[in-house]
Amino acid sequence: MKLARLTIGIVLVGLAIFVIVGEQLAGTSANAFINARLTTTKAPIQGHLTLEPVAIGTRIRSEQTLGFLDDSLVDSSRLNDLLAERARAEAEITRLEMALTATRSAVSLLEERARLYGRERLRQMEAELAASKSVEEAWRAQLRLYQMMLERSSRLSTTGIETTSGLEQAQSRVDVAQRELERAQAQTVAISVGLDAARRGVFLGDGYNDAPYSEQRVSELQWQEQELSAGLAAQKAILEALRRRIDEERLTINRLSHASLEANVNGILWTLKAANGETVQRGxxxxxxxxxxxTIVTLSVTEGAYNSLELGQPAQFRPTGETTVLDGVIIRLAGSGAQNVYQNLAVGPSQEHLGRYDVALSVPGLLGDDKLRCGIGRTGRVFFEPRPLDWLRKFWR
Incomplete structure (x- = not known):
């Protein structure tokens, strides 16, 4: 009986020594702490700073407005130049539209005048043609009369009743009438040619061009109308381009004169680099x-423990004062004196930390815990190896 008690006691003492030694010799870190990346907001423009009344350490949601920047001295000279150019373009468009309206009115009046002239000129030439034909018929009748008189004088001359002088006069009258008839016929042909040309829109004769003055002036004004229309279209295109440039310049001035400062992450207001009411410079x-x-966990370990670690190796993090153990994985092995890797992190390393070897863990479980999710600076312990009492801790999770 005594031997059994002694054996059981030795086993229990050995088990206790094994648990104590195993717990102590397992790879751990006692100076682990929760850390996270910092994001710095810079002034997009220069101007007067107005900050919302948000205290340092306040939880901030993404896109939350934290302040404003206003610059009343922004340079607007370029906008003023564009506005002056637009005013000149609008004035030129007004001038061209008035000139185009006047030209079109003049063209309309001259076209009506040209139609009236053409119609009345045709009537005049038709009357001249009729008169010429009448003259031609009159000389034809006169020629027949003179021919009859010549025949009579010729018969009388053979009988000695009519003198030679009378016969010659009769012959002369026939010749003159013949010439006059030919002249009247030629004039009729000339008038007919002019009338046919006039009906096709071409006027012939002394003192006339191929078209009357009204038609020539219409042609000139129509060419001028085309030039004015082209100039007007060009000015409208210029005005449209100026309006777009003015809109763009106004947007630029708005961006340079006013800016809203919004949070780009869900997190905590960590530090203020400028005071409310201060005039800040761009950048x-x-x-x-x-x-x-x-959120990550940063820690330091001894050289021996550091050399046994690998990227991607599993580890466990237990926050101080908590029984919860969170699984993690090694994401960075920065070695000794790794001060530079903390430049963009919220919590910097201590001198003691820098004297050891730096390790960083990704612990997804932190993001699911509202208390630890933004528990920046919260300390704890990290374990890299299994411990004898891990099976018992599972029941406490």
């Missing part, structure tokens, strides 16, 4: 936010 830092979506 100057305004504030920094902690991106709670990028």
């Amino acid at each position: 100057q830092d305004i504030y920094q936010l902690v991106d709670c979506e990028s």
